[in-house]
Amino acid sequence: MAPARPGSPAWRHPWAIGLTDSRTAPGPATLRHHDAVLGCLRAAGFSVEMTAHAISLIDSYLYGFAVQERSLPFTTGEEAAQVADAILGEAEAYPHLAELATEHVLSGSYDYGEEFAYGLDLVLDALERRLER
Template identity: 50%
Template sequence: MTSPPARAPRNTLSRDRIIAAAKKIADDEGLDAVTIRRIAAELGVKAMAVYHHVTNKDEILDELIDLVFSEVEAPAISGPWRDELARRCRSMREALRRHPWAVGLMETRGTPGPANLAGHEAVLGVLRAAGFSIPATAHAFAILDAFVYGFVLQETMLDIVEITEIAPDFAAAINPALFPHLAEITTQHVMSDGYRFADSFEVGLTLTLDGIGRLLDPGELAAPA
């Protein structure tokens, strides 16, 4: 049986310790486990002691998301826009893989923190310095985040089902006469030596950046009929 955390020494509780404990709980147990009571237990204090440093759980969530943004490398306006945005996307993916609970929260906080704001400002600055119009910049930013967040979400789901482990049973259950392409991709790709879903990230990133580059031509922003 796991022993409860030792009670914290008096006057040692701080906001930073509370946020660090919340992040540990989220990483180990998922975001639903992050409650004031659970954080207090992790720190060996009473719940009311936590409230002396944070107002509520929403405030903790704001801080947690800002911590994730602080782990993401900001692009440099002085560098080539493709290289800088590619570096930022790779760094974002790595941060979200470390903290998969954050995927659904990254753009939802009503009170963004300094790392969050600085990261957004840097991406916008790179796009504007490269010559993207304001509408094109907005489209590019939305597309970049949609790709990274969506890819990480799919990676996380495939981790849960352990796709390479279940692929043989899945293939055996497929009737190739009814689902020939599904059978083909499973047996000849997913079940091949060295298959990694993660390898699709760089392919997708290249295609995404190629598409965003077309927004530098104003004609590419013509409204659909």
């Protein structure tokens, strides 16, 4: 089982989540970033209202995944296996977690970081379908 990606932004810059949480007002770099994303969405054909929905959805997904990834109780494959073993030790109490651990996570090819790409594809596909309406 592959750990959460130590090379991912949440691992390379663990301080960033706390800094984001502590800001009460966006700085110029954040405003430039948001303006550029809004411009891309508008250029793609999103209405102003749909642009607001899209940026909120994308921003929430990115931030939420980073927070979730950073708070995982493991950083190495060995630590992940220990977490899975603890769940398997209580399989009767958590049958669905045990099933996920044995049939997917401990399969040897699972990489938690791939969940980000999968989810982002879903978000972007849904936005594309909405744009086509």
